[in-house]
Each structure stands twice: as C-alpha cells, then as structure tokens.
Amino acid sequence: MNTNTTILFADDDPDILEMITYNLEKEGYNVVTATNGEEAVALCRKVQPELILLDVMMPKMDGVEVCETIREMDIPVQPLIAFLTSRSEDYSQIAGLSAGGDDYINKPIRPKVLLSRVEALLRRAPISKVEKSSSELKLDTDRFLLLFKGEELYLPKKEFELLAFLMKKPGIVSNRDQIMNEVWGDDTIVGERTVDVHIRKLREKIGDQYIRTVKGVGYTFVEQ
Amino acid sequence: MNTNTTILFADDDPDILEMITYNLEKEGYNVVTATNGEEAVALCRKVQPELILLDVMMPKMDGVEVCETIREMDIPVQPLIAFLTSRSEDYSQIAGLSAGGDDYINKPIRPKVLLSRVEALLRRAPISKVEKSSSELKLDTDRFLLLFKGEELYLPKKEFELLAFLMKKPGIVSNRDQIMNEVWGDDTIVGERTVDVHIRKLREKIGDQYIRTVKGVGYTFVEQ
C-alpha cells in the first residue's frame, strides 16, 4: 500500500476536502488537509509531503502563491505540486505550471480521475530524492541575506536574485535568456555582458567553485 | 535550446500535426511525426524520443494501444507519453493513464498550454537526467557533464552533443548526414573532416572502445 506516501490537500470547500480525503485514504495514502493557503504552507514545512494538491482559489493565499512560496522554501525534498481548478482558461494553466507546478487537474473532481492522476504523478517522481543544500552556502530569501561559512552577507538585489535563481536548480544549466527573463523580466533588455558582471561579483564574494560556466550554454550552480 | 530533446507527435489530422510541429520546433525541439498508431510505434523504436504526444483516436491503432505496446517494448529508455483527446469523459482518461501514460491533454490544443505542459513533463522526467547506459559512462544532459568511471568530465558543447546523439541510440549506426543534421543543424554546413575530429577528441577522453567506426556507413555507440 501507499502508507509511506503523504499527500497534502488544500481546499476551502469542506465537502470536497472530506470526499477526496476519504478516497485517498482508501488507497492507503496519508492525507493532511488545509483550508487556506497559509495553513498549506505551514503544513508543508511541517509534514513534508510527497505531493500537494492545491486548490487555486483559496482564502489568505491562492494556490499559485502557495506554490511559489513552497518552491522557494529551503526544505530537504521539494514536493510534487498539482493544481485543482474550475477555471480552465489558458492563462490560469500557464500561471500554475510556470509557478513550478507539476500538473493541473480540472474541477469538478472525479475521484477516479484524481486517483489515476495522483498515481501517475507519484510514479514519475524521481526516486533518489536526497537533495541537500550545500552546507557552506545558504540563502535566506525572506531576509534577503546570504549565509556563507557562518557569516551573514548582504548582497545587492540583482546579485541576490541571480544567485537565488541559480541555486533554485542546482546542477541544472540555465542559459542567458532564461536568466535574463527570470531575473530581469521579459520586458527589460540588458546587454550581453551584464550577466557576466554580476556573475563575477558573486564569484568575488563566494569564490569560483559555486558557479560553473558552461560555454555556449549558460551557468549552473554547483553543489559542494 | 532543446535541441537534444526529440518529441514524437502522432495525430491523424494533418492540420493539427503541422501547427503543433511548428510550435514545438520553434522552441527548439526535434519533432518527428506519425499519422497513425502503427507508424508511431515504428518511429518510437527508431528514433527513441524523450516524449510522445499521442492522439487517442487514430487509424490502425489507437493511442491507448500504442502506449501499451510501447510500454512493453524492450528499449533502453522508456519515453514519457502524453495523450491528446477531445473526449473528456472519465473512462477515457483512466484508460489512458492506466495504460502507462504520464499525462493527459485536452483538445482543442492551445499551443501555449501544450508548451507549458511539455516543459513541465520534461523538467521532471527522470529519464532525461542521467541517460541509462554502460555503467562506466553516463551522460547527464541537464548538468552538461559526463560521468566517466566515477569522475565528472566536462566536455565542450559540440563534443557533448555528438556523444549524446550517439548514446541516444546505442548500437544503431548513424551516418554523417544524420549526425551533422542533428548536432550542427540543417542550415549549417561543415567540412567532412569536422565530425572525425570531434570523434577523435571524444575517443581521446573516453577511450576507443565506445565509439565504433563502420566504414562507408558511419559511427555507432557501443555498449560495454
């Protein structure tokens, strides 16, 4: 059975909450529920679920916000996140997935469909989920500071955002376009050398070993 | 770009085929198309795509049958499979996903939605991380590095892409035209000896035993 798998389910409708919980528990999953976004974030930190089912429209914090918050959280294993929504418009789907979501399930929810989907999501989750943050270097996005070898280092905004972006996907190579879109925004156009200069300033502060250049491709954060 | 990612797209409607192909290629994916189920299965075996987009209703063999056939195939890496359908009934979704599909996309297809979905699927795909192959030699396409006898080896872009291309179809002989089209692109024309030189540099780094020359035909990656 699925007794080792914890699913966090967040929805503001108690009827749906109850129905889905019943169905998931019948399959042997551990289910934890939240009725608003803030509760979902708190519970995620506490129980560290494998999968989160997020209603998009919720009080306090909507699903997309919750997703973004969780994706920036410093937790050992990032959960899978699937959105539930009755809105089927394009923009909603894109907003959800680009916020770091893994799937999108339309309301009204049919238990059997949901179970199939949950199964498919978990089946595909990477097996080796031991994601360790480098011990010497930690980013505190709330306080906007960098913990480097025990000391607190305040970085300028752009440098901080650039480092945060790279650290979000350690090991994965991001190209200049991706970096500029994410850190500067789609509408801002800056010169080719701008990124380099910020990379240089970061390397000046934290050393060369953390950011690797992949020529012709981009940059990547290297875990130590 | 996504030049290392091949997507097989199967649909019996040539208009949809063209539109989606255009959009995927714009993002840099390699797209291979089929107009019926049997063709899809044959092409899957041949090109070994990372992702297959399957129309559910097709002549000869429907999408679900294709999926089942592929999931039973003995290929080095099982592709991700997503279904496309205009039927949104429950039974169809469940049939699709329990046949071993990874996702379900409703028609009518909106290009932007599809691209988000494709991206989300590939982002999380365990198979695209470390290419399964000989124990001594592993390619990590996200990190742009080669794991060779336990050590990390950074290869220059072209060498990496060339090796990735060959390793994608171990045992299958690729001729120079195929290699140049895939690694260099259709529009770039380089001399005959260029490929040889890159092959040589690769052999210098990983030894002669992995890449075999088939005179008059091309090169092939040899599994150890």
Place this chain on the structure above:
DNA sequence: TACCAACGTTAAGCAATGGTTAAATCCGCA
C-alpha cells in the same frame, strides 16, 4: 601489388564566447 576511397591525425588559424576592468548611468534617499 597498386590504387582508391574512406577515415584518422595533427596543428594552425580563426571565430565565438566569456572574463575583466573602468567608467557612465541610474536610483533611492536624505
């Protein structure tokens, strides 16, 4: 054996790319 085509090898030149630096500009703030 002599020839030819195909592939291998080498080194050199060149183009692309990123690194570096300093100066200019921007921007918030008093």
Place this chain on the structure above:
DNA sequence: TGCGGATTTAACCATTGCTTAACGTTGGTA
C-alpha cells in the same frame, strides 16, 4: 540636489573550442 551604492555599458583581453587543410593510414578491390 547631491551623495553613494547599485547597475549597466563599453572596450578590451584571454581563452576556449571549432573548423579546416594537409597529410597519413587503412582496408577493400581489381
């Protein structure tokens, strides 16, 4: 408005990696 740090640009430099050309080697074939 002027200051100071942050950001961006521009110009130049260094390095890497790509390509080519010239020549060497091999293996098949008449």
